[in-house]
Amino acid sequence: MSDAPAPTANCLPLNERIRIPRVPMPTLDREIRVRSFDEVNLGLTAAGAVAEATRCIACAKAGCQLKCPAGVGVREIVALIYGGDFLAAARKLREDNALPAITGRVCPQESQCEGGCVLGKKNEPVAIGNLERFVADFERESGELGLPAIAPPTGKSVAIVGSGPAGLSAAGDLIQKGHRVRVFEALHELGGVLVYGIPEFRLPKAIVKEEIENLRRMGVEFETNVVVGKSVTLDELMRVEGYDAVFVATGAGLPVFLGLPGEHFNGVYSANEFLTRTNLMRAYRFPEFDQPVYDCRGRVVMVVGGGNTAIDAVRAARRLGAKSVILVYRRSQAEMPARAEEIRHARDEGIDFRMLTNPVEFLGDEKGWLTGARCVRMELGEPDADGRRRPVAIPGSEFVLPADVAIIGVGTNANPLIQSTTPDLATNERNCIVADPESMRTSKRGVFAGGDVVTGGATVILAMGAGRQAAKGIDEYLETGEWN
């Protein structure tokens, strides 16, 4: 990549560009959105996108690009948007990012690309996520989405286990190399967390479906309803079904409970269950769809946690008609790992944030239904290993928080099914699969792993990067046949 300004460069003087205010993302009216699962962000208009692109000062050393885990060529893309060539911008974007319509919506931009944008030092950073989403949507709606060239068949085949962002991006790269690719998915729908975790109001399922349709058109085969480790083992995929390599991208879907007394009461959910019922099974459309979720209408719902999962759960509960929705987090808002935009939206939607609070016991009635939680107030003490100040309970600060539903969204662990049925696959103390960060090879010949199942719960863009890295590693292995 050269440091020369792009051909369509902006001629507005720098000091004028940085004075242009950030173009706000149009959103669905608050009154409507608390009653519907429709997407909240409506997307920039073409004029809005160009106006936003005008703000970029085309830095020689583009911090935005350095801070994007996928190294997306932001500066050049923004320049192309400024010049009005949205399709060229989309093509450029796709060089580094296989799922731009998705990352534009869900990346934690404030700590990645936008966190590195120089404008952010004094003003608001360029809205890179919004622009990314704009060009990806533009490309999709234009119907100009050309399929990439596919190399002639190599005669090799790869099995991919898991259809989340890691599996899907690996599939896209491997099929282009001419390998036969088949994706196995345990659930009945493809997309991983993108369909069962992240709600419709943040990421419409139709977008995920479309990306999958594109892969299908490129020749990727998909088989749902296969739990690898149960329906078929890794060894059988290679020995019997003849796959030359396997990529394990099974994610981190194992819910963590708090281990508190009373967690069995009716109304206590893992965020995974609450979100799976709501998103994957469309319980928000019960009884039109069969699978129910607790009828939240007129009830008090509390959610424990501070990440994207917890925020998705509070906002879903709000939309299911809860009377009041309380977010309980043991640190302060500054430490919340959730995307800044979602925290802001949750506040707009009237979520009651109770920071520095932690449940110690769930309470229930004689019929086994939740009535509330005994909580303690916390204060921040010394920083711990990861530099965040450790929350400590304030003695004698206990109080009872009444609630009909409690949703636990404090994290997840690696999915264990493959590990437990593949004894020669090395795992670490957290049961994550151990893989070489360069080649993505595991301890087992022909088996590669990446995404959340290796890192523990992380982000869509990192999982995607891992998938592409693995595709490279697999392609090399298939070519050389050398493992060591």
Added chain:
Amino acid sequence: MFKIVEARTAGLNIRQFTVEAPRIARKQRPGQFVILRLHDRGERIPLTIKSADPAAGTITIAVQSVGKTTSLLNSLEAGDSILDVVGPLGRPSEIRNYGTAVILAGSVGSAMALPTANALREAGNRIIFIEGARTKDMVVFEDEVRAASHEAFIMTDDGSYGEQGQVTKKLDQLIAAGRKLDFVLAVGPVRMMRSIAEITGPLGIKTMVSLNSIMVDGTGMCGGCRVLLGNQSKFACVDGPEFDASLVNFDVLIERNAMYRAQECQSLKEFELRKSEEVARVRSASPTKEKQTAQLRARLEAQDERRYV
């Protein structure tokens, strides 16, 4: 798409289906189950695999109508297809030679217990099978139950068939007669399993129960199926479904299974009003999915199933 190749009525509200599911057929072990979804708006429900034929690539399930999804399934016929079937899920039953094994099952529970009973018999156990039902019309699979056991007893609540009384009555009689019982497996309504555990617990007879908690994914991802063992939570779909009865908190299971009662009643009521529409929804599933499975079936058939372990 998973095609139903055979459907028949086994008793009052109880039907048996043989379904094409080649992957599941060759991996199934006694005690394992599938989760199925009938159509694109359907819920996911767990059903035990009654038997599997790896050569034919089929599995057989027995279903009792209790709510909307089981009623809809029981309205289907051979030639219809089920949209999604995943499995085999859960841990297989632990098969050992205990000596004398007593199987107690309530109605459709006997279908669920049959594969384990057969495996225990093959492992050298003497099998005593006690099947209970409310009434004669709900006594199912009697021939298979008799074939699986050395001694079989049929109990009906109203005495319309076999002996009058519940399965626990027969268990009490065997114990009173001084029979040496080494192992008990109970499959049926939670209250029945709880009563059995109350009898065998004090006598120290190893007793396993098959817990039917409410499930969604069946792969350990949601935790909705959790059951309380002592003060420990376990996931029935991956740690079970069979658990040592002496540890199980049955009261919590009964409470948790009532969690969606109101919505279940609503669904069933609406189903009864729109039954033909629902059946049509199953029948109109997309043909592309059918084509995909046909290809898969052909490919799997081309492989030698015995190479799977």
